[in-house]
Amino acid sequence: MTDSRQRLSFDALDGLGAALRPAHDPRGLQIGIVHLGLGAFHRAHQAVFTEDALAATGDTRWGILGATQRSATVVEQLRPQDGLYGVLTKGDGSTSLRVVGSLRQVAFPGEETGAVLDGIAAPTTHIVSLTVTEKGYRRTASGAPDLADPGVAADVAALRAELEGPTGVVEPSRTPIGLLVRGLALRWGRCGAPLTVVCCDNMVDNGATVRALVLAVAAAAGPRGERLAGWVEDAVRFPATMVDRIVPATSPAHRAEAAGLLGLQDEGLVVGEPFSQWVVQDDFAGPRPRWDLAGATLTGDVEPFERAKLRILNGTHSTLAYLGALRGHRTIAEAVADPELESIARALIDEDVIPTLSAPAGLDLEAYRESVLERFANPNTGHTTIQVAMDGSQKLPIRLLGTVTDRLAAGATPRAAARAIAAWAVFVARAGDDGTLDDPMADVLRAAVSGAPDGLADRLLDLGQVFPAEVAGSEAFRAEVRAGVRDLQRGPVPAR
Known part of the structure; x- marks a missing residue:
């Protein structure tokens, strides 16, 4: 049965009680983070830490542009809601709900690769983060990028063409690592500003792992790709991280429970356990949100x-x-x-x-x-x-x-x-x-x-x-x- 309630959006935001709505005005945020892999885990974890950092500091530089991976479903859920969504926290005998506003733009690279590349290249963007799962990196058994993978090969070909100059056509990205490297190439060409890439996937020494993949994919694009790799080595940091929160799939029962608490229809709802942990190596190329004020651990050794x-x-x-x-x-x-x-x-x-x-x-x-x-x-x-x-x-x-x-x-x-x-x-x-x-x-x-x-x-x-x-x-x-x-x-x- 279709829920006839009004959809969660900016228009409905002011009617929510203070305990439900964001502690900041999401309409005033600029994009400072591009996130690749806009699944439930990011929305229940890093986006919430960013939300709490915004509330603690009032710093408006840290809105998130989130890019999906395999389909446009999440974009279709969140764009009509102005990027707003609820997080339903379910403990053993306890339930709470909050609306998160740190996600300001959403994009599906299959149709909007150009918007994501522009976001990574923008000088106001200081962080690119990723949650694409272990297998999303398309690696061989040795850990190198699988250059024989059709998606990786297509992104390397697009990267090689883009490094030669404007092509007039932006080829859709096929892989997260290809999308990231193509965005870094555009940033190198446009402004060359330093950037921090924050991997939040469960891989050993995940920052160094992604750095090696980025350098290898860049080098695979030929001589100009090798020059791009040199710039990455100088200007881009890849801190290691450890993330932890159990985020179950959102069920119809969860949606009904949240709708009762919110009084609104929320197609972007995510669910999480009460526990949440984020440990981040304090190695950034530029500014960052005050995630430490939101409960994250910033450390020299993750x-x-x-x-x-x-x-x-x-x-x-x-x-x-x-x-x-x-x-x-x-x-x-x-x-x-x-x-x-x-x-x-x-x-x-x-x-x-x-x-x-x-x-x-x-x-x-x-x-x-x-x-x-x-x-x-x-x-x-x-x-x-x-x-x-x-x-x-x-x-x-x-x-x-x-x-x-x-x-x-x-x-x-x-x-x-x-x-x-x-x-x-x-x-x-x-x-x-x-x-x-x-x-x-x-x-x-x-x-x-x-x-x-x-x-x-x-x-x-x-x-x-x-x-x-x-x-x-x-x-x-x-x-x-x-x-x-x-x-x-x-x-x-x-x-x-």
Whole structure:
């Protein structure tokens, strides 16, 4: 049934109560940030930190131009609402709603690449940020940009032409990294002003990773591209970051609940848990919003925070996803409520992960463990085991295999991590059989899982694209994974 309420917009803003509407007037903001990847996570995380920084300082330079990636859907949701949208925060037994106004313009590069390029090139823009997921960067197994990818190749060709001079036609961008480099090229040619690129995706040392991709894509465009790369090295900073907030998919029930609280129709609504964390390396080429006043941590070294989060939170998330899916649990909340799986999760954190970590100042690892498990138990996050389980070949090296490598180097065999890898192996085999495997390496994985069941663990561990030699070469670890696969192939997860 269609909601007949008035649509959220500037016209409706003044009628909202003070607790709902932005603490600043969004109509007075200029664009200072271009964000690539305008999904729910950015709108529930970095845009909210920016919103709170605006409220704390009154600095009007930090409106956001947000670019979508795969479709124009988000533009169609937000443009009629003047970029306004609500954030519905759902705790276990608590609910709140606020309207965010930091997003000032929206664009779909498939039709509006020129507007995004102009935004990146504008001297009033000081930051480009990204949330495009790990696989959105179109990398090869070695981490280099996949220049054979048709989308990357098309953007490199467009970049090469644009570096030669105005073409009269702006080719639609096909990839986030191509869009970014083309925008940097235009900025280099127009004003040459310094810029900061802030990656907010879950990748190890994400700033350095994006920097390397940018330089490689630029260099692929020929001699002028190599000159562009030289300018990037001098004028552009790529601080590392760590981001954390669970942002479930927005459901019709969420929309109805928000409409009741707001009294308006909001097609751009996003949902988030109460917890939100952002750690940013304090390495900027120019000015930035006062995100620190909004609760972000600005630090000289993000790595200890990043490692703790990737290994404790993300590694445990994946472990619960694979074990939970095999046990028939639909959501992560159901999985962590299973005493046997909760026991494995605790063993992973306490016995395997924490011994590999050095806690940064102010972070109590045991308290962080409890907060993570409590957050997973919140039924309102809505994360399904299947959703978290997707793209395992990309996630496991980042979330689990670093822990495995470090424990093996210390002379220990990480048994809970081995159980997680075993669960992934059995999950991949079953998903490959029923056609539901969702992974960038799906064809390779399907080939690897075909064969005798008792060889499944070894065939997957032999995949060098996923498992480093230090892991694949450990007979003790292989034995643990084989044992875990045998147990899981027989049925339910055994209690520890």
